[in-house]
Amino acid sequence: MKKALSLLLAGSMVLSLAACGGSKDTTTTTDSSSASSDAAGSDTFKIGGTGPITGGAAIYGNAVKNGIQIAVDEINAAGGINGYQIDYNFQDDEHDAEKAVNAYNNLKDWGMQVLIGTTTSAPCIAVVEKTHEDNMFQITPSGTAVECVQYDNAYRMCFSDPTQGTESAKYIGENGMAQKVAVIYDSSDVYSTGIYEAFAEEAANQPFEIVSVEAFTADNKTDFSVQVQKSKDAGADLLFMPFYYTEASLVLAECNKQGYEPTFFGCDGMDGILGVENFDTALAEGLTFLAPFVAKSEDEQVQSFVSKYEEAYGETPNQFAADAYDCVYVVKAAIEAAGATPDMSVSDLCDAMKAAMADVSYSGITGKDITWGEDGEPNKAPLVVKVVDGEYTEL
Amino acid sequence: MKKMSKQLRSNLITYGIVVAAYIIVTFCMQAGMVSSLLKGLLVPLCVYVILAISLNLTVGILGELSLGHAGFMCAGAFSSALFSKITADVIQPAGLRFFLALLIGTVVAAIFGLLIGIPVLRLKGDYLAIVTLAFGEIIKNVVNVVFLGRDSAGFHMSTKDSISLGLEPGGQVLIKGPQGITGTPNDSTFLIGIILILVTLFIVINLINSRTGRAIMAIRDNRIAAESVGIDITKYKLLAFSVSAALAGTAGVLYAHNLSTLIALPKNFGYNMSIMILVFVVLGGIGNIRGSIIAAVVLTLLPEMLRALNDYRMLIYAVVLIATMIFTSSQGGQEIQERMKAFFKRRSKAEEGK
Numbered sequence: 001m002k003k004a005l006s007l008l009l010a011g012s013m014v015l016s017l018a019a020c021g022g023s024k025d026t027t028t029t030t031d032s033s034s035a036s037s038d039a040a041g042s043d044t045f046k047i048g049g050t051g052p053i054t055g056g057a058a059i060y061g062n063a064v065k066n067g068i069q070i071a072v073d074e075i076n077a078a079g080g081i082n083g084y085q086i087d088y089n090f091q092d093d094e095h096d097a098e099k100a101v102n103a104y105n106n107l108k109d110w111g112m113q114v115l116i117g118t119t120t121s122a123p124c125i126a127v128v129e130k131t132h133e134d135n136m137f138q139i140t141p142s143g144t145a146v147e148c149v150q151y152d153n154a155y156r157m158c159f160s161d162p163t164q165g166t167e168s169a170k171y172i173g174e175n176g177m178a179q180k181v182a183v184i185y186d187s188s189d190v191y192s193t194g195i196y197e198a199f200a201e202e203a204a205n206q207p208f209e210i211v212s213v214e215a216f217t218a219d220n221k222t223d224f225s226v227q228v229q230k231s232k233d234a235g236a237d238l239l240f241m242p243f244y245y246t247e248a249s250l251v252l253a254e255c256n257k258q259g260y261e262p263t264f265f266g267c268d269g270m271d272g273i274l275g276v277e278n279f280d281t282a283l284a285e286g287l288t289f290l291a292p293f294v295a296k297s298e299d300e301q302v303q304s305f306v307s308k309y310e311e312a313y314g315e316t317p318n319q320f321a322a323d324a325y326d327c328v329y330v331v332k333a334a335i336e337a338a339g340a341t342p343d344m345s346v347s348d349l350c351d352a353m354k355a356a357m358a359d360v361s362y363s364g365i366t367g368k369d370i371t372w373g374e375d376g377e378p379n380k381a382p383l384v385v386k387v388v389d390g391e392y393t394e395l
Numbered sequence: 396m397k398k399m400s401k402q403l404r405s406n407l408i409t410y411g412i413v414v415a416a417y418i419i420v421t422f423c424m425q426a427g428m429v430s431s432l433l434k435g436l437l438v439p440l441c442v443y444v445i446l447a448i449s450l451n452l453t454v455g456i457l458g459e460l461s462l463g464h465a466g467f468m469c470a471g472a473f474s475s476a477l478f479s480k481i482t483a484d485v486i487q488p489a490g491l492r493f494f495l496a497l498l499i500g501t502v503v504a505a506i507f508g509l510l511i512g513i514p515v516l517r518l519k520g521d522y523l524a525i526v527t528l529a530f531g532e533i534i535k536n537v538v539n540v541v542f543l544g545r546d547s548a549g550f551h552m553s554t555k556d557s558i559s560l561g562l563e564p565g566g567q568v569l570i571k572g573p574q575g576i577t578g579t580p581n582d583s584t585f586l587i588g589i590i591l592i593l594v595t596l597f598i599v600i601n602l603i604n605s606r607t608g609r610a611i612m613a614i615r616d617n618r619i620a621a622e623s624v625g626i627d628i629t630k631y632k633l634l635a636f637s638v639s640a641a642l643a644g645t646a647g648v649l650y651a652h653n654l655s656t657l658i659a660l661p662k663n664f665g666y667n668m669s670i671m672i673l674v675f676v677v678l679g680g681i682g683n684i685r686g687s688i689i690a691a692v693v694l695t696l697l698p699e700m701l702r703a704l705n706d707y708r709m710l711i712y713a714v715v716l717i718a719t720m721i722f723t724s725s726q727g728g729q730e731i732q733e734r735m736k737a738f739f740k741r742r743s744k745a746e747e748g749k
Contacts, residue, residue, distance in 0.1 A: 055662075096663060105434065108431040125577055188573050193572070
């Protein structure tokens, strides 16, 4: 009896393995909403995207997914790239390095030629290793860690963490915004730590002094009374806050409670602070931050994107969606400059696009006249945004 | 005599399944029938199989519920990744370096298992589960605050940030706190994974069928009776617990050298992972080594195979889990199983009759 049972179990294991072996031909275009599903195999450019669409970081992945979708629909409606339509497939990576590699492999089975991803930094570092092996063109909309673009096949749309920290320190120094600066940052977050470290490094060259550095972690980010008190005691006249707007709203409220009124300076994670529920937007008055994208901007391209996004998904797009949207157009620009066609192999396409990227100058919704160096970092000027009368205003 | 040979046969079948899986997959790969997705999944599959087998030693054979298994995996992963990163250019060839990394990861995890086991194994049942859960979290959180750098003056450590390491120009940050270790060489291969599974099986199966194993199972079945016949309870409990931890460390090494980035998140080294390994063990059958292997393989493959269903895949994964649990543990489900078993029994009897 045991023999029969074990045979059954052995069989089931072999079957399950065999089943995945065969899954190569059964993969289909899962994203039915993308247009041009009638176009056959090599007549379309197959662009894949990855990011977390389940779990704690789902908000970022969904924004990227939707941002790419809007750009793909626009391009397809306007006749595609070099006359070829785009096929688009987005896979979930659950903000996990291992799952991100699975998602990448899945997209490869689908026939992906260009990867727009991944959305978050840690998975991106794992995936870039694989795209480098396969020599596939990769552009990440929002992977900010330095290692995300360590190979020559990888490019970045957003600012890296160090760039943001350095730019912030320079801006504060050059505009004489403060003498004494206090920093509060999230030590459990890669993004926040990365910005802070670069900021501290650059601060040494700037005419201001960091008088207080206080950290918090993801586990205790509801009460900031200690951190604010220490910043106040240190006599800082500017508070630098390199973290996301949800925590920032609490810090601002705490400062108000303690009667502490420094200049507030943030990073691109502040975009959205005016939309926090039950938050008195008057507290954010004067808050300055560097951002790649402002939804309220009067720029024509931005307005067109924002209205399309709001219509399709019922919410205002954030910077992740904007970066993702621009990524698709950068890919389009690179392919057009290279004069590439979909029947090229992944590696040939990558080589052609790499060569073309040196000459690409792109103006989109997250910056104008953006160019890319050999290191894959974008050269673009950050927008400086200040909250004036309860509205984001570009300076 | 008959019983012995039956046991031997059962063990041989378990080894056979693993070897057969390797041969089939290799053959399919040669024939180009294996998708990239599966190729990428081969090493993680080995990792989860080893984890499931090792946890089964604690849960099934020792009979203690441990919820901190991912913590030991974390210890093994980080110690070995650190070793590999430091010696990446020094020790060649890569095979030797990886072998040393495996030893280091395993030994470090075993030491953690021993250290944690000494106070923890005095507890029983739910209390043990809670404390192991806490220890797993502690290991993960400690890893998250450590900054380690190296320059010409030697190693520098900090728990604040990488600036306070005070590295000379040209110094290298090895562990970056919450950003973990990046740039671990990718040394794990499917073949190494399969060999490690076989080694794990060999250790666990031989342990179970040895004098030591019988002592451990005696403690599980009746602690007082075992004590009364002179079995050293602490020694055997600690032995089983640290062997289990060491094997989890081995899995951690394999995991760390499969991806070039290693970050301790709740998802890969926190309680989520511990629970997932426990699910493999419970679903495969507590104490059933072969069941653990199959459960680990099926449950790792399932969410990936369901990718075509997009948003519904995790939903379906959960439903499948619940359905399987009900099928294996409810009365109705067990009746169906009994009937199936009886059916196979009748058939095999009929065959023997011929």
